[in-house]
Amino acid sequence: xxxxxxxxxxxxxxxxxxxxxxxxxxxxxxxxxxxxxxxxxxxxxxxxxxxxxxxxxxxxxxxxxxxxxxxxxxxxxxxxxxxxxxxxxxxxxxxxxxxxxxxxxxxxxxxxxxxxxxxxxxxxxxxxxxxxxxxxxxxxxxxxxx
Numbered sequence: 001x002x003x004x005x006x007x008x009x010x011x012x013x014x015x016x017x018x019x020x021x022x023x024x025x026x027x028x029x030x031x032x033x034x035x036x037x038x039x040x041x042x043x044x045x046x047x048x049x050x051x052x053x054x055x056x057x058x059x060x061x062x063x064x065x066x067x068x069x070x071x072x073x074x075x076x077x078x079x080x081x082x083x084x085x086x087x088x089x090x091x092x093x094x095x096x097x098x099x100x101x102x103x104x105x106x107x108x109x110x111x112x113x114x115x116x117x118x119x120x121x122x123x124x125x126x127x128x129x130x131x132x133x134x135x136x137x138x139x140x141x142x143x144x145x146x
Contacts, residue, residue, distance in 0.1 A: 023109030061089025
């Protein structure tokens with residue numbers, strides 16, 4: 001019984017959870033990846049849009065590799081309601097990783113779930129009516145984008 005308890009304790013302490021897909025460590029967004037994140041927040045895919053990002057849907061999950069040059073996201077349009085694609089952050093990570101592997105890059109990790117940046121347990125909440133400048137400021141403060 002003691003051996004079993006020690007084994008379980010070892011597993012909990014030293015083996016990362018299979019579900020822990022959130023990114024960690026240093027990440028530097030490229031211009032394109034940053035534009036993809038803005039599109040993720042807007043849901044419109046328009047890199048030239050500025051001002052307040054008022055969206056009528058919901059960002060679901062955004063993933064990026066540590067190098068910052070491959071990213072992927074899922075966004076739910078308003079017409080589908082709140083119950084759109086559960087686990088989208090994991091799907092974004094998987095799609096991002098597949099694309100990264102095609103390019104010879106490292107795997108991707110979850111950067112944001114809905115409007116919360118979870119990279120390195122930052123838990124930064126992005127307001128619904130955020131501006132591009134506010135997003136840039138958040139990224140610069142955290143060292144994710146110049």
